[in-house]
Amino acid sequence: MSSASLPRPWLLLSLLALLLSAAAGASAQAPATVEPTRQQALLRMVRQDCGACHGMQLTGGLGPAITAQALAEGERSPELVFATIWYGRPGTPMPPWRGLLSEAEARWMSAQLLAGLPALNGGPR
């Protein structure tokens, strides 16, 4: 029932991400290179798997908070967020995710984080 109605919100989201990353001066590749179904999987991955350390609400845990607000307060640029995902942070538990993501996916993910993920259970974005 939901599969037919799903693409629309994701299309809007990716457009939003495109606008926002453009506004933030991102050198990101076009987020359009990430298929809508894959985008859904990536958003789930952020909540669930990144959430293992950063918290499902992204408010932090073993890893720091990575909500849009926290990233803005820390003045994290799109390039820095992407590089952190892609290369990891040596000396910390943050692993390089390039084994599991394409570069376009990592850039799309960083744009999503900076723009704020769709809210979950009314929690912080």
Added chain:
Amino acid sequence: MKRRAFVSGAAASAVALPLLGGCAATPSIQPADPVGSGDLGLVVERASGSLAVVNTSRPAVLGRIEGLGDLSHASIVYARDGARGFVFGRDGALTRVNLLTRRIEARVQQAGNSIGGAISQDGTLVAAQNYQPGGVKVFDARTLALVADIPALDAQGKRSRVVGLADLPGRRFIYSLFDADAICIADLSDPQSPRVTRLDGIGRQPYDALLTPDGRHYIAGLFGEDGLALVDLWAERPQVQRVLGGYGRGQQPLPVYKMPHLRGWAVAGREAWLPAIGHHEVLVADTTSWAEVGRVAVAGQPVFVMAQPDGRRVWVNFALPDYHKVQVIDVPTRRVVHGFEPGRAVLHLEFTPRGEAVWISARDDNRVLVVDTASWRTLATLDVRSPSGIFFTARAARVGL
């Protein structure tokens, strides 16, 4: 025949009260037959902030307790009555729930970011280990009133995240400081003035720890180096000994997409079975000499390495991208004797109190599998929303859980 009827009637009354009405043969007119808690448990529904109350004798979800906030990485310890659970939420909330009434009894927002907790040997104190602000807070188990606030500090006086908290005999708690490379023992025999013994220089970045079933050895896994930190708590002056140093020597460690968990019983017979961080291996150490006596190649990076209650086999799940698999290692022969794929994103496994079955949470399939540990058959599949940790009330009677 007579005996049969009696047995089934007794089973029904032990499971759930409402069934009694249907037992015409039972002459009991007692309105509230006592119900035990020994075959109950809780499964964390991490995405919806709820707990599924389950029965382990007749695998079923009995009901839900809702409204617990952010339960990603939530963990639970039990009061000695086995009816009450203390839930440590990611968002720093500590909640006491009652499995029989399926209600929240008490709840405090005790920190900004928490990762787990422990209950004292005598059941009077509950301790929470916090990331933010880094430290341990101790509460009265009855009222959840704050009893002691023990900050965790590094050498510069900066707060450290706390991991690997466990209870020790005599109202003591032991824990590790991720950012300060230390192990602390807090003695709350006088709760008003806790005394903290600190062991420094234990190795870089302890990430989790376990207490052996006898309460004698505390073992902290190290993220920052190959090896583990061991403390013999029966020693007059407990000291840290480095064990299994350099287990990954000569091998390039793999990216660690999920930290292994040490808590849980990874001790089988005379051996401790431990995850090798950054490697597709389980390490085997002798618990007398603490020397490595073997290692077993497995299908991915281990997250939980759990011994069956009888210690005969060890079950292993994995970090992504291999977290759809589970493998079983035979302890005497140290061989993988079984492997299967219970579902997508297997996060946790828990044995029934005597080990005839294991419950396995498959987060992305929204289900919990109940698997027979002798035949490997799937006994039941339960609908549970985004399940993560599974906690059975038998933990109430065990030190270190």
